[in-house]
Amino acid sequence: MPSRRDFFQLTSLAAPAMFLPMPLLNFFRPGAPLAGKLFFDETQLQTMRTAFTGHPLFAALRQRLAAFDRAKERKFLKSEVRYNDHLYHIARLSDTAQQMAFYYAMTEDKDAAKLAVDSIRTMMKFPKWDYFLEAGKEVIGIQRASSSVLAAALCADWLGDSIDKKERSSWLETMGERGCEACFRSLYGMRYPERVVGWSMDQTSTYFEHRPGDRVDLSNWPHILDRTNLKAVPASALAIGAVAYQQQFGKSEKTERWLEQAIYSIKTFRDLFARDGSYDEGVSYAHYTALHLAQATTILHRFGRADLYDLINWPGYLDYVYGMAMPVQDDLYEIVNFGDNGNAKTGEAGKPKRSSMPMWIAAHFHEPQALWFAEKLGGDLDEWALIWHQPQMQAVAPKPGPQLWHSDLDWIVARTGYLPEDLVVAMRSGGPSNHEHADRNSIIVKCFGEHLVADPYRPPYSFSDPSWMMRTTAGHSAVLIDGRPHQYHDGSEGTNASQAVARIVRKGERSGYFFWTSDATPAYQLVTPDVKSITRTIIVLHELPAVLILDKVVKTAQPSRIQARFFAYNLEGKGSITPASSGFKTIRPHAELHAFAASQNGIGVEALRLPIPEENAVKHPFAEVSTQTPDLASFLVTVLMPARKGETPGTVEISRASAQEFLIKLNHASRALTCRVLDTEAIPEFEIAT
Template identity: 95%
Template sequence: MPTRRDFLQLASLAAPAMFLPMPLLNLSRGGSPLAGKLFFDETQLQAMRAAFSENALFVALRRRLAAFDRAKERKFLKSEVRYNDHLYHIARLSDSAQQMAFFYAMTEDKDAAKLAADCIRTMMKFPKWDYFLEAGKDVIGIQRASSSVLAAAFCADWLGDFVDKKERASWLETMGERGCEPCFRSLYGMRYPERVVGWSMDQTSTYFEHRPGDRVDLSNWPHILDRTNLKAVPASALTIGAVAYQQQFGKSEKTERWLEQAIYSIKTFRDLFARDGSYDEGVSYAHYTALHLAQATTILHRFGMADLYDLINWPGYLDYVYGMAMPVQDDLYEIVNFGDNGNAKTGEAGKPKRSSMPMWIAAHFHEPQALWFAEKLGGDLDEWALIWHRPQMQAVAPKSGPQLWHSDLDWIVARTGYQPKDLVVAMRSGGPSNHEHADRNSIIVKCFGEHLVADPYRPPYSFSDPSWMMRTTAGHSAVLIDGRPHQYHDGSEGTNASQAAARIVRKGERSGYFFWTSDATPAYQLVTPDVKSITRTVIVLHELPGVLILDKVVKTAQPSRIQARFFAYNLDGKGSITPASSGFKTMRPHAELHAFAASQNGIGVEVLRLPIPEENAAKHPFAEVSTQTPDLASFLVTVLLPVRKGEAPGAVEISRTNAPELLVKLNKSSRAITCRVLDTETIPEFEIAT
């Protein structure tokens, strides 16, 4: 994993000649297929067209753009657009415009260009480009104004001479007024929250028609958003919009003000990404954030305005996305889905597109393993992956075999490789973050192509939704104390961070296994002050494979029972979980998980569903393993054995040899492992013998 010093040395070599700022004379000449050359010029355009039409990497991109339903979109433009629908309609217009404009740039398909232009013309009719207001009257730009700025800037560039100069100027002028200024206003509010009068949602927008329960308290949002992906989006859009506006109208006080604010906001992400390149909102939001930062970084450098390539440890970010990769049989691009992360399961959204950032890292930091990730683990390659593709580079696979990744966030993942068959065991320790759940010390296990211990997939954002409890500890493969969770907020301000914290207090690698212990005491004490200590120790026997989980809870005065929950994956209706002798069994089409548990306080096992609407509850069945006798020091041992479908499950024997010692014997596939566990202090000790 690159250190900050290593990264800074790499960064000094980061920008190849093709990304150096281009002469303004070349940028402004007429008669060009590109109007602004914001990210590529005619020479690069020819190479991109060749890759688009011939390179097998971009088959999915070609098919998606060629299959775009133009008749449906024209019907939408003619009779369905509502000019106050910001949640869906303006977003649809900006997305459609960009897709068709890019397709025109690649193919010179004039019908696509006309549709792109018509989408922008329709977008220009929206009197407001976002549904958030400052002081009840001034639009502030978060996502919708940002995406509209990008659509206007990119289409003005990529449509080139197809759009006459007067209309292009009109687009960019409107973009400045309805897009750049609102983005500036939101970023200014995050920078100076004490100067904000008050943010609110625009009651004239149709937003609440679509989401009537989302009436969240925005009073603290200038502080909350200042540490999230929702700052990167307007910061990048304001950067790109300011450059496009300046290309058209020249430098002015307005563009200087926009650029100063945009660059300031982008620079603050130096402290929002961890030193090792990790990002605490999770992989889905990390990609969204990183892509916007990369776009801004690229255009600022290209036009000689700022060099921010060393802002974030981008090679370390590559380690982060590798560390969180979790391919399974039905989704080769699956990720460790802590918090609100995870791949959509249906439709176009179910085709993840996270290859552009690795492609950007490959191009700018000469990192061939980034190219391998883009090709193998990032999903469909999109427009930005093509823009940053360097055909001369050859992909290099990451190292194979068992490995333990521990990020600066205190997220930890053990794996045996990057294939669906490989074992992955992940734990969410660490501090609070936006888009988190109440999931400290929760685990995820996948092996033999299947999710075997799951993290519930993307529970609802809204606290008014009856399935919102899926966000709490009760909805995760974690521990409850007398049925009580660790701390979480009430959702009234959105998906913001809680106060719950945990930390990895030890970890190690030995022959045949990895281990770590996470201490979540502070998180649970916020709900149950009598908790003296709660730790979860995980031992990953990667050669077997198997997982031992040692849960220890110590109370100060009031004896308690503890419950460890293990969720099955049933989003596709193909998973089930049943109680078994001293444990449970989870079944998936290609694999099973056999679990065995023991405690000095006795155990009980139930298969349950959350008290939420049945449609969601059925997708997330779980086994609850609980101690039976209340104790001041509860200790629960759980053994998880993944097996291929049809394979003998193996045998597990857990016995107590004396008061503080348990002996765990595992036999599977002619392999025998003995684990001697000492129930001492707050963190159990153990010895492994094979």
């Protein structure tokens, strides 16, 4: 894939070729059936219809839209809508309208068009389009006003001649008043937080009926949201809404004000994405953010308002989503789920839809590996994937074999490939971010189609939830010092960033293995100032396969014991973990993990659950490997040996060659390795011999 240097050469020198799929348009171009041609024109529409009706990539999209329960939705429209339910009802209306309008554009199904029209008409009855307020009275748009703007703009375009000009004008006028202005206010507040009187939640909304525990302090939100996905959403909506409004009513002070603010806010994401294209809120939020930025980038260029294609290192973003891919037997689209990320595990929501961004990158940066990701690792293809699909492009698979990915975020992942049976070992080092957990130096391991060391899935957002503990270090496959975690916030302001920092201080690739060390000392010192150093060294023996973990904690004055936790995956009740005298065993349907541990301070192993409600605790059992004698310098060696279910597991022998030297002998099938570990410094040294 292109380097960042190649990327900027591409964007500066080859821009005309890059933009061929999206020709520049002027305002007020007449034509039907599309009213606005916001994202495609009639020629592109015919190509899209051909792909929608016949291309196997879009079979699931075609089936999903065709099977949409229209009777259920009409019942909802007739008797169930609450015009102050912003959390669910207005979002449901905007989703239905967009889906049915798109289906009409693809098939000319008039009944679908009618349902889309009825949904928009019902949405227009909401006096407020969001549940956040400035100064207790003016609506500010975050997610709900943004999705409503998008629905109004797209339906006004895609429904074409099925609505008359007067009604289209009415929709777009209301969109401007209740949607665009609300989005402008939120973005203006993030841009000038010192001018904000005070943000709050609308007490007349039903939000707290649904989530009574979510009474968070919003006083710092203009600062907090300015660095999160929740800025991209209204910024994109404002750009799209402003273009749609200007097409209908002409250029005005209002549309110019909206466009200036939208473009300004979008440009700030140049500093929110890392230089290599990584995004610190994690893959799920990265896609959400990137999709909105791509939509805005497309329409702003399409209508000649701004060229922002070089804003983000988008080819590098492709490396990022590849680096975080972690397919398993039961979920081919699984990801490394640092923080609040991860695929939903049940129902329709359990089918991720992250193919549209790779499809956009493939189209605009001529990157065939992006198309391969969209087809193989991105989940179900949605409407935006079809809009940006390039039928003439052929997918190219990524390079095979073991590889180590280290992002500018200091997130690091070793892998042997992109199939469920391949080995993946991931560590969360790096700095704080929105939607993070207290998970510095935590690891995730999957192999032979199974999660074998897990990051507990999607803890609650609300600090009032009794399972909030899952967000802390105690809820991760990480290290505790005398049972104490590293720093994290109390959740009173939401899922915002902490102050915890870790750094990858060394890494390398050798024949048959990868290695790295992460130093999380600053994060732990914020809770335990006596910590002089805490490092975790990972050695991934990808040919065996096995993972060696070297945990070293040095204290200044007070001797301590350390505990390393390893969580099993048991969301569906098919995982278990049992202790042994020198380690533990994790069992999954298709694979097992055999763990062995040693320390100069002795070890103890327990199988435990978190002290949270049982219905959650049972889903996240863990083994705790602990040193037994307090010491100023605690050193713990843990060896993880994955094995296919039914296969004879490998053997591990850990012995002491001297007071500061461990010998680890590993045998599996016809392979044998010896690792010599020297515990002489804050970062242990090691040698691998075959």
